[in-house]
Amino acid sequence: MSNFTNSSIYELPSRPKLATTALLSSTDTLLAVVGAGIVVHLIYKKHESYEPLVACALLLGVPFGLSALYLPHAGTFAWAALTVVPLFWGSVVTSIVLYRLAPWHPLAGYPGPLLCRVSKLYPAFVSLGGKQHIFYTQLHAKYGDVVRVGPNELSICDPNAVQSTLGNTGLGKGTFWDGRVPFTQPVKPLIAIRDKKEHTRRRRPWTRAFSTDALKGYEEIVIKRSSQLVNLVLAQKSVVNLSDFTSFFGYDIMSDLAFGGGSEMMKAQKDSQGLWHMIEAGQKSATFMSHVPWLGSLLFRLPIGISQLKAFRTYATRRAALRRTGGSSHKDIFHHLMDEDGVATERPTIAEIVSDGGLAIIAGSDTTSSALAHTFYFLMSHPTAYRRLQAEVDALGDSVLNPSKQAHMSYLNAVINESMRLLPPVLTGSNRKDSGGRMLGSHFLPAGNAAFVPIYTLHHDPRNFSPAPDAFLPERWLSEDERQKLEPKIFSNSLDYAHNTNMFIPFSMGPANCAGKNLAYQEMRMVVCLMMRRAELKFAEGYNSEQWIEDVQDFFITLKGPLPVVATPRKGQSAADIGDFI
Numbered sequence: 001m002s003n004f005t006n007s008s009i010y011e012l013p014s015r016p017k018l019a020t021t022a023l024l025s026s027t028d029t030l031l032a033v034v035g036a037g038i039v040v041h042l043i044y045k046k047h048e049s050y051e052p053l054v055a056c057a058l059l060l061g062v063p064f065g066l067s068a069l070y071l072p073h074a075g076t077f078a079w080a081a082l083t084v085v086p087l088f089w090g091s092v093v094t095s096i097v098l099y100r101l102a103p104w105h106p107l108a109g110y111p112g113p114l115l116c117r118v119s120k121l122y123p124a125f126v127s128l129g130g131k132q133h134i135f136y137t138q139l140h141a142k143y144g145d146v147v148r149v150g151p152n153e154l155s156i157c158d159p160n161a162v163q164s165t166l167g168n169t170g171l172g173k174g175t176f177w178d179g180r181v182p183f184t185q186p187v188k189p190l191i192a193i194r195d196k197k198e199h200t201r202r203r204r205p206w207t208r209a210f211s212t213d214a215l216k217g218y219e220e221i222v223i224k225r226s227s228q229l230v231n232l233v234l235a236q237k238s239v240v241n242l243s244d245f246t247s248f249f250g251y252d253i254m255s256d257l258a259f260g261g262g263s264e265m266m267k268a269q270k271d272s273q274g275l276w277h278m279i280e281a282g283q284k285s286a287t288f289m290s291h292v293p294w295l296g297s298l299l300f301r302l303p304i305g306i307s308q309l310k311a312f313r314t315y316a317t318r319r320a321a322l323r324r325t326g327g328s329s330h331k332d333i334f335h336h337l338m339d340e341d342g343v344a345t346e347r348p349t350i351a352e353i354v355s356d357g358g359l360a361i362i363a364g365s366d367t368t369s370s371a372l373a374h375t376f377y378f379l380m381s382h383p384t385a386y387r388r389l390q391a392e393v394d395a396l397g398d399s400v401l402n403p404s405k406q407a408h409m410s411y412l413n414a415v416i417n418e419s420m421r422l423l424p425p426v427l428t429g430s431n432r433k434d435s436g437g438r439m440l441g442s443h444f445l446p447a448g449n450a451a452f453v454p455i456y457t458l459h460h461d462p463r464n465f466s467p468a469p470d471a472f473l474p475e476r477w478l479s480e481d482e483r484q485k486l487e488p489k490i491f492s493n494s495l496d497y498a499h500n501t502n503m504f505i506p507f508s509m510g511p512a513n514c515a516g517k518n519l520a521y522q523e524m525r526m527v528v529c530l531m532m533r534r535a536e537l538k539f540a541e542g543y544n545s546e547q548w549i550e551d552v553q554d555f556f557i558t559l560k561g562p563l564p565v566v567a568t569p570r571k572g573q574s575a576a577d578i579g580d581f582i
């Protein structure tokens with residue numbers, strides 16, 4: 001009897017076998033899965049790899065491998081995987097979240113919203129709304145000068161920490177551009193180069209391209225394109241969308257300067273080649289990816305993720321080839337990037353030139369056109385400033401087209417700077433990061449963490465600009481005598497006056513600041529001078545001017561709404577009166 005019972009039990013097909021083949025008990029196996037999840041988190045924390053192969057190995061290979069270990073307790077591999085994989089992923093996520101919220105996290109001492117401390121996905125989603133400049137300003141109002149805006153990132157608006165973050169001895173470029181420029185791109189544009197040595201090497205041709213001599217060589221193009229813009233605006237019989245026209249101008253002039261031509265949007269009064277839209281279309285997703293570069297690097301490997309970028313690269317390559325073979329009648333930016341004078345010890349490669357030629361168009365067109373559109377917007381909203389500027393421009397007489405004279409016009413420069421202070425064309429900027437820990441002012445940035453300075457927030461800080469930091473007051477840029485003379489009521493109390501020009505950083509600062517700053521000023525001064533001289537601008541009837549600010553969107557570059565304007569010629573100020581260059 002007992003024999004029979006025993007043999008029938010031992011002959012049952014599976015259970016006893018399971019008990020003998022399982023290496024670990026069910027509980028021990030599941031604990032091992034949790035442990036593996038924690039280890040994978042630690043590996044990622046140490047190595048920060050964006051490689052899909054590494055992700056596959058760690059996030060798929062490990063849990064599916066562990067599923068085999070659990071097989072004896074589950075019966076089928078599918079059941080084992082269904083138990084192990086979610087547990088593994090849950091452990092990775094829980095380990096990450098707990099660590100990020102733990103009091104021993106290196107940034108635990110810095111205040112910030114819970115969701116920001118948990119994941120960068122939160123600010124990434126906020127950025128999709130186009131108002132991240134307002135988001136960061138509100139965070140600083142609530143939490144103070146240093147805010148933890150990501151698990152491993154600080155936003156800093158302490159004036160004493162800006163220099164050590166961005167300045168000459170500041171941090172190197174951070175992960176921001178990793179999410180915007182595909183890993184697969186063989187040669188990155190200057191702006192995306194994180195290695196400090198390599199960045200310095202690649203920056204040299206740019207420094208030559210914007211030397212005083214080089215800028216002199218661009219004057220003719222700047223005058224020609226500025227005149228074309230003003231003539232075009234004045235030629236419109238009805239309401240003109242000045243926002244579009246400044247963008248047409250931006251693309252046309254940068255194409256001239258970067259590749260010896262190729263864009264005639266002003267003439268066509270539309271973006272016939274799709275160049276502008278090719279660049280702007282990707283900005284929203286690029287901004288999202290700049291927060292979560294690991295996701296960007298995955299998406300960039302999918303054809304859909306880079307179709308616009310590819311189209312632009314093809315365009316830039318074609319233009320560069322045309323420019324190389326066709327030459328140019330003037331020394332353009334390409335001339336210097338290409339080292340056609342043969343002054344460099346090391347000649348740039350063709351791939352570098354194509355990449356940087358494309359960058360010139362991306363970096364130089366939208367930024368300058370936004371600055372111009374903002375300037376005209378503020379002038380039309382402030383008639384007194386409009387009149388004061390017009391008077392200064394008129395006083396120039398025949399020198400209105402002279403860039404050296406324009407550079408010394410105090411009110412003109414005050415208007416341009418005040419516009420860029422209130423609405424910097426790059427509203428937030430990019431992050432910075434070094435391998436070691438660093439003191440940023442009196443704040444310690446532990447190794448492995450990033451920091452950035454939110455430009456818009458800094459510009460609106462009353463410690464830097466007072467009185468009325470949110471108001472358009474070009475007079476704040478003038479000497480004390482002039483301020484008192486023009487706006488005695490506003491500037492009567494000198495104790496209220498703060499004007500920290502070191503904290504005016506629309507072009508960023510330090511070794512990775514804007515390479516084209518002087519060209520941008522040259523263009524802006526020329527366009528504004530000519531427009532003031534020749535045209536009377538006013539908002540189109542029925543336009544609610546507050547809409548302009550509403551429409552401003554921060555996708556690293558600014559996306560702007562329409563600016564409906566009526567332009568009428570000023571008497572005695574025709575193109576012929578001041579020299580027609582078209």
Ligand code: HEM
Nearest residue numbers: 191360363364367368371426430507508512514515516520
């Ligand atoms: C009002 C107009 C402009 C503004 C406000 C502006 C602003 C900026 C800012 C804030 C940066 C730093 C970006 C970062 O932190 O990642 C930058 C970089 C750069 N800008 Fe501009 N920019 C303007 C016009 C131009 C023009 C006309 C050019 C000419 C090609 C240009 C070329 C560049 C380049 C090449 C860089 C990269 C510098 C580097 O990484 O070393 N920009 N610009």
